[in-house]
Amino acid sequence: MYGSHTGSLACAVAGIGAALLLSGCSSSDGGGERGASAAIGQQPKRGDPYWVNPDGNAARQVAAYAREGEKANADLIRKIAEQPVGEWIGPDDPRGVTRGLTETAEAADRDALLVLYNIPHRDCGQFSKGGAADGDAYRNWLESVAQGIGDRRATVILEPDALLHLVDGCTPQQFHEERYDLLKSAVQRLKRQPNATVYMDAGNAGWQTPDALFEPLQRAGIAEADGFAVNVSNFETTAASTDFGKRLSAKVGGKPFVIDTSRNGNGPYGGGDPAESWCNPPGRALGERPTTDTGEALVDAYLWIKRPGESDGDCKGGPKAGAWYPEYALDLARATT
Helix, strand or coil, X not given: CCCCCCCCCEEEECCCCCCCEEECCCCCHHHXXXXXXXXXXXXXXXXXXXXXXXXXXXXHHHHHHHHCCCHHHHHHHHHHHCCCCCEEXXXXXXXXXXXHHHHHHHHCCCEEEEEECCCCCEHHHCCCCECCCCHHHHHHHHHHHHHHHCCCCEEXXXXXXXXXXXXXXXXXHHHHHHHHHHHHHHHHHHCCCCCEEEEEECXXXXXXXXHHCHHHXXXXXXXXXXXXXXXXXXXXXXXXXXXXXXXXXXXXXXXXXXXXXXXXXXXXXXXXXXXXXXXXXXXXXXXXXXXXXCCCCCEEEEECCCCCCECCCCCCCXXXXXXXXXXXXXXXXXXXX
């Protein structure tokens, strides 16, 4: 519903020594040949401890534009390629993918940023439908993810939209009890990994008030999580998200939170069909760069959880959810000061 996706899955590790990871296996080929160098390095660790994928979709697009002599476009896409973004973990080889990501991040002395997105009945049959076949399949998948993390540092965003779709009724009632149990069990299992930090998805400032969310969050296990995430794959401003998060925090024991600032530079889209304001809306911009220096005691980090430049779904001329969408990536970068 909020532009989360299945296409952004890491699929192969090209060698820890080279610190390269091939990602976006199901994305379009607009990013150029895999392995093409865009000379993408890590951000200074102080204030931005998260791993930058030097061979992600945006990096490959930079390399492709450079080969074609399109320096202006290459420079624009660098605004995305040089920042750490979430690595979305789906059903394929979860242990191997997660291990590859966390080992590569560790080799670069950085933390992996992982987004777990495989809950059964995911996205209510919309653009990002799918997920594990049932509760047992999900538990087995999660066990593989946890083993893949091992004792390495990983910040985990747990199941975008999963809680919201219980609250808004999108997920059928017969699946509610199981989902609450799966989310709570997921927090407990992930927290057994000594260096895993877990944030539960908790909606956005334009969707519901904290009064609609705090009891479901408690039921889903927020007490055992490190905190919650707001604005995932959405466009609400950082100021609005901070206010929303603070009000929600006050109702769940003062838990801290992270904000997805990947595409909120111009705030939410106010034109066209309100029902599709979240799906590839025009005129948006990149938001604050990822950092742990937020100036807010309760805000642990600004993160790019949604991967800028990847489609929200096949709407407004875009490709399928999660596919690389170079025209949209350029629009985001152009609109960013």
